[in-house]
Amino acid sequence: MTAVNCYGSINANEFEHYRARLTMTIRAIVETSKQHLIDQLLHASLKLLTVVVWLSTLLFGLYILAFYVSSYTVDPESWNQSLAGLYVHGGTLANNSIGLHFFAGGVILILGCIQLLPLVRKRAPGVHRMSGRVYLLSCLVAAIGGLLFIAIRGTVGGLVMDIGFALYGALMFICSVQTYRYARRREFANHRAWALRLFALAIGSWLYRMEYGLWFMTTDAIGHQQDFSGWFDKIMAFFFYVPNLLLVEFILRSKRSRQSAKLKGLLTISFFAAASLVMIGTWAFWDLFWAKPILNFFRLS
Ligand code: HEM
Numbered sequence: 001m002t003a004v005n006c007y008g009s010i011n012a013n014e015f016e017h018y019r020a021r022l023t024m025t026i027r028a029i030v031e032t033s034k035q036h037l038i039d040q041l042l043h044a045s046l047k048l049l050t051v052v053v054w055l056s057t058l059l060f061g062l063y064i065l066a067f068y069v070s071s072y073t074v075d076p077e078s079w080n081q082s083l084a085g086l087y088v089h090g091g092t093l094a095n096n097s098i099g100l101h102f103f104a105g106g107v108i109l110i111l112g113c114i115q116l117l118p119l120v121r122k123r124a125p126g127v128h129r130m131s132g133r134v135y136l137l138s139c140l141v142a143a144i145g146g147l148l149f150i151a152i153r154g155t156v157g158g159l160v161m162d163i164g165f166a167l168y169g170a171l172m173f174i175c176s177v178q179t180y181r182y183a184r185r186r187e188f189a190n191h192r193a194w195a196l197r198l199f200a201l202a203i204g205s206w207l208y209r210m211e212y213g214l215w216f217m218t219t220d221a222i223g224h225q226q227d228f229s230g231w232f233d234k235i236m237a238f239f240f241y242v243p244n245l246l247l248v249e250f251i252l253r254s255k256r257s258r259q260s261a262k263l264k265g266l267l268t269i270s271f272f273a274a275a276s277l278v279m280i281g282t283w284a285f286w287d288l289f290w291a292k293p294i295l296n297f298f299r300l301s
Pocket residue numbers: 064082083084085086101102104105106108109142143144145146147149150154155156157165166168169170172202203205206
């Protein structure tokens with residue numbers, strides 16, 4: 001059998017051959033466009049989540065400086081409005097440890113965004129190095145201050161919370177030291193991996209408040225007790241940093257292997273959902289706690 005086209009005639013085998021090649025080409029184009037779209041959506045969702053997290057942590061950092069740090073020398077007793085037992089008359093070492101820890105915590109949250117910005121790393125490596133040193137020093141101070149406070153006074157929630165927070169402090173200490181060591185050795189892949197782990201830990205303190213806030217909004221505080229001895233409080237003593245660390249490990253490993261389209265789709269939906277939750281949480285915290293001290297501090301109200 002022969003088929004006829006505008007260039008002349010071809011036999012059935014040749015026709016089949018060209019038809020198959022055309023179908024394959026069209027399939028490849030459709031598949032590539034689909035992959036491209038999936039990649040773009042994943043990229044956009046991750047970007048949105050990053051921006052929302054940066055903005056929210058920045059506001060929380062400013063709140064810590066405006067509320068806790070600015071009352072450090074004037075009225076440290078006001079800390080207890082936020083959490084009982086943070087300031088105790090005569091408990092100088094524990095008071096100063098937690099006070100320094102607040103200062104360092106605020107600095108960490110404000111600098112965290114700058115440290116991970118690729119633009120700063122590429123265009124202004126000097127700024128990255130300088131602010132990196134301040135960031136790492138602040139992480140060490142926040143960890144040591146928190147650990148001293150736990151050793152002297154203990155957390156409000158007792159043993160489980162003591163263990164959860166002490167492990168958090170120890171991990172933050174280790175990640176800070178490793179990040180610095182690998183930067184000094186100029187082993188940048190390892191430096192980046194430890195810096196990401198440190199960032200995941202550093203935003204844990206912010207995530208702790210967000211997770212509590214969203215839990216309270218949606219469940220009317222089931223599992224929470226005033227003295228943090230409820231089942232939800234016990235889970236939360238670890239939940240604000242363990243999943244973040246696992247996520248970083250997943251990201252570090254999955255970069256090396258190709259992700260399936262299904263996994264990418266799942267990640268995209270999770271990132272968009274997480275960004276929406278962070279936006280809702282940030283708005284609630286801004287309205288209830290952060291706005292007043294921050295606006296007063298900058299004399300904007
Ligand atoms: C970016 C890092 C950190 C920030 C921004 C931060 C922030 C804060 C803030 C604002 C509070 C006041 C309590 C409240 O408002 O709920 C607090 C309390 C506390 N933080 Fe941190 N923190 C950080 C890291 C750490 C680390 C690494 C440890 C672990 C050693 C730690 C241990 C504690 C402890 C034990 C308390 C007192 C809780 C209690 O009395 O039960 N923090 N932190």
